[in-house]
Amino acid sequence: MTDQLHFETLAIHAGQQPDPATGAVMTPIYQTSTFVQDGVGDHKGYEYARTGNPTRTALEACLAALEGASHGLCFASGMAAIDTLLKLIKPGQHVLAADDVYGGTYRLFVRVLSDYGLQFDFVDMADLKAVAAAIKPNTRLIWVETPTNPHLKIIDLAALAEIGRAHNLQVAVDNTFASPYLQQPISLGADFVIHSTTKYIGGHSDVIGGAILTNDAAAYERLKFLQNTIGAVPGPMDCFLTLRGIKTLPLRMERHSTNAQKIAEFLADHPGVKKVMYPGLSDHPNHAVAKKQMRLFGGMISFLPVGDAATAKRIVERTKIFALAESLGGVESLIELPAPMTHASVAGSLLEVDPTLIRLSVGIENVDDLIADLQQALSGK
Ligand code: P1T
Secondary structure, eight states, X not given: OGGGXXXXXXXXXXXXOOOTTTOOSSOOOOOOSBOOOSBTTBSSSOSBTTTOOHHHXXXXXXXXXXXXXXXXXXXXXXXHHHHHHHXXXXXXXXXXXXXXXXXXXXXHHHHTGGGGTOEEEEEOTTSHHHHHHHOOTTEEEEEEESSOTTTOOOOOHHHHHXXXXXXXXXXXXXXXXXXXXXXXXXXXXXXXXXXXXXXXXXXXXXXXXXXXXXXXXXXXXXXXXXXXXXXXXXXXXXXXXXXXXXXXXXXXXXXXXXXXXXXXXXXXXXXXXXXXXXXXXXXXXXXXXXXXXXSSOOSEEEEEESSOHHHHHHHHHHOSSSEEOXXXXXXXXXXXXXXXXXXXXGTTSTTOOOTTOEEEEOOSSOHHHHHHHHHHHHHTO
């Protein structure tokens, strides 16, 4: 039945029925580590809560429905989801990754997984010719974010999936910045979607989590085995909070996007700003691709102020509504400097970030208040 329902309805109902034991409308927080068995192996589908928990099952089913996937798995963090997915890659195999990704993803690839024999290269995936040219005989996976963190590059997912198919590779998309309301990579041909559910999906900056969604039944079985074996699973309270957040995802993404569009236009006109990176601006190099594959352009903006790193530091320390903090995707607006904060681990690498780059996670507050806050921070008075 869920196939015919619209996104907004799925966000509220997918994977969730009134509790059969009590009629509770909201999915209960099954705060238990284990489940009684009537006889050995005779149970109601749950044995031990690392393997499965009903609150987690509801979240996994809901996220799979939202991404148009048949299977979902949830994890204790976005990084745990990424690490588990990368366990599909064997020593000696190669992963081709985008040259603009979350600093923690780069750190996991280069400073942990490389030690176990996995090979990584980073290319500008907005340049599809460069992608095809970088594929090696041992390449198994293409790894991409779009919009990218922190430069908001847009990568053509349908074209990338085409390259993947032509070379018999799988494509994994970290869909954290867009959320499934704005973009559904599986429908564009991707094999795996990964989320830091900490961000827009949870939406309230009160929970850490991650997810993998796929239609690949064989990969799902292996990933489910890995999820249980490695054990980086979310607790039931975290799953409940995430489910609760998802119910308003469409409303929030609409407001994040309209607020961000107005703020990007304000910044583009501001004399104290050198460059604005936002896929909703018509001068964004991949605006046309963004228009094609995204419903709206999202709540993330990066910009370069006129001035040096000290100027940028002063701006982020001067905002009053935008809180100076790492993370993104919550109802409240955040501001940060990627170079010394979220992307400190890419320093000195190909992915190095300009120390003056400022990243905004635009919340759902009144946009005039947000613009006034940026105006006073940029004016320096
Ligand atoms: O923080 P965690 O839930 O483990 O998710 C990691 C992660 C994965 N993918 C992307 C695109 C991300 O942005 C993140 C986390 N990012 C931040 C904390 C940040 O401020 O950029």
